[in-house]
Amino acid sequence: MQPIASVSKTVVGLALLKAQELGLLNLDAPVNKYLLFPVVNPAFPDVPITLRHLATHTSGIRDNDFYLSKNYYLRPGQDVQGSLAFEDMQTFIPADSVVSLAVFLHNVLTPTGKWYQAKGFLARRPGALYDYSNVGTSLAAYVVELASKQPFPTFKARYLTRPLHMRASGWRFADVAFVRHARLYASPAVPLPYYEQATYPDGGVRSSIADLSK
Template structure:
């Protein structure tokens, strides 16, 4: 049911883009109708709160928040409410890679080992280098092993005795004092000497051959940017992405945003999850608001149209160039237009209809960010979901 409701929200958001731009009077009527429909969905009780936006290259067509950012405090969910956007974060890793390439710090076809202090090698293909392009297109042969779910998500300080310690299956929250840094986590899961290494952390397939969505691969790409730029990845993205776009509600850590604006996430309608972070934060830990992500989505649309400001036109062409073929997929999603698993650019997904963007899901969170390259209309949905599996 919740999956159907999410699809309904996206369809409603699409309605304003196709019906509401031509005439101002008609647009206002569609805006009112959309708001009423979304409020009706909220009243069904499947979500505590969510935000919706519709944009084009010229600006925002619709923005609104619904429900509560904090149920107990009766705090409204607004367009400046901050929450994780989960794997939509990976799109920032793509922009960061291309910005670093513009600066001459790397090229996408370089082997990752050119930049790492520890070797990353598929044991089944030790002589085949894993490249940055492989990471960016999820063809690196790196898989998320069992320790990704059991050792990656950590409670923020002071949360050890609050909230559930597990979310679903193997996905657990470890205490704050057990958290490790991004490079330590990567070395532990990717190298044979690492204490969390598993042979099944690599496919027995040649790097570059098979699409397999990899959170660890995305985090590794961000770490390369950190290495070549000689600055923390959050500092790099702030300098070249969020600050130029005036994304004032955004950051990778709670300390980077106004904590008073941060939404609570929920295990159930009345049970909040603890505040948590990730060792591999670049793959899903970006914190932002509907207002800021609207600015970001608008930049992506403008970049596709050759008018972006964050990257050069040639970099945007690379970002949005479908880079895989049917032979790269064992299972290709040809049903869901809001799925990034039909084709991929540089950490930028394509649905089978041609929609461009990304989805995200983490404990208590679902996010979708897509635009239609034909109409130039983009749609954004961020919500507090009680169970991650409700959208899987």
């Protein structure tokens, strides 16, 4: 098994639809109806961002500098010296420095957050322009978590992986048989360390070919 990266967003989309089917949320409702902190585009403070905007990458939420530097963290117990560059921008941080999804989103998306940047929002009306957003996807998953009153991985397991008997899939190393996990490489001679993400919903699913085909 290995990380399936942004294909993980398919799982978030399914979770949103399932949550709406269960009557837990409405895709056209403002996200602030469900959140514990307000998320507002500073250029359009009176225009609500909806779940549909998040799902279709039209929310105007962008991945700011701190998404690239505070998001990928090392699996404990690896012999790695310092932080390692990833794709020339992202860096790995120690496991003891990780924050929860809720804390990360609050700090990136609200003006009182320590990682907030105005450029984290497009100067375009929500719903007007497609702009790919990892943070927006993770915010959608967090809404599912709040609306369902259960951790997002628990919701996903209950309504997706268990019914489909996807026994080799999970968000965290703790959810899967690590001995079966593939080793990733930056180049043929340079292995990447094992890592997870604070914003795990946008790219953290680990799965096998057999499971993913289901």
